[in-house]
Amino acid sequence: MPVGTIAGHLRSIGALSSVRPVSIEISQETIESDKRLRDLARSKGLRQPSFADCIILSFARVLGERVVTADRHFQGLSETVWIGD
Secondary structure, three states, X not given: OOXXXXXXXXXXXXXXXXXXXXXXXXXXXXXXXXXHHHHHHHHHOOOOOOHHHHHHHHHHHHXXXXXXEOOOOOOOOXXXXXXXX
């Protein structure tokens, strides 16, 4: 992918995104999200999820949002809009 295209995509992501602090509530939810994602990964035979996956799921749960993804760690979760396959 040409560098100009990557920079354009990053600018678009930045314009459409907001940065939120990691609150105590998010931190506490991360513990539950980590357990949930690890259990799912084990049952699906996937590698263990990253810490970023746990944080992303925590934000979605606390903020009542959805995760748009093709990452199999999130497949089947109510917080997921699945775009894979």
